[in-house]
Amino acid sequence: xxxxxxxxxxxxxxxxxxxxxxxxxxxxxxxxxxxxxxxxxxxxxxxxxxxxxxxxxxxxxxxxxxxxxxxxxxxxxxxxxxxxxxxx
Numbered sequence: 707x708x709x710x711x712x713x714x715x716x717x718x719x720x721x722x723x724x725x726x727x728x729x730x731x732x733x734x735x736x737x738x739x740x741x742x743x744x745x746x747x748x749x750x751x752x753x754x755x756x757x758x759x760x761x762x763x764x765x766x767x768x769x770x771x772x773x774x775x776x777x778x779x780x781x782x783x784x785x786x787x788x789x790x791x792x793x794x
Contacts, residue, residue: 708751710749713744715745716742723770
């Protein structure tokens, strides 16, 4: 499965994956507005054997097929969890 990954200028460490470069037709307008101007980071071929740094490739491929995009947010840090009261 082909995939293009973009980053926006409004949210650090947030990435938008779409099946085809520059095709945002299935991405909700509110998400596009939240990200701001999008810049292509990389285009790549996804497969079950490929590992991604911060996302499960099978989940990414499933969401691309079902909804036309995958939105990756930065992982929660220990400080984030403390601020949310998840760690005592």
